[in-house]
Amino acid sequence: MVNTLSGRGQLIRLWLDQERACVVSQQRITAVTGWHVHHIVRRVDGGSNARANLVMVHVVCHQKIHSRGLTVTKPAPN
Ligand SMILES: [Zn+2]
Secondary structure, three states: OHHHOOOHHHHHHHHHHOOOEOOOOOOEOOOOOOOEEEEOOOHHHOOOOOHHHEEEEOHHHHHHHHHHOOOOOOOOOO
16 A cells, blocks of 8 residues: 555655644544555556555545545645
């Protein structure tokens, strides 16, 4: 999953953009909880690997996005 971003710095910036929380459950994402990187616009629909198209979510929350067809949006930057 780390490989979907161009580097560890990008991953950390994505995490900080979200105030370290999952956009689905609003709970903290840590090295212990683990995470998936979700593409807001799917790669097959032309979505990019740019940070604007990515959100970090827990693995179980990622499964919910797809099993329930949830719509996720990126939190507005402060
Ligand atoms: Zn979550």
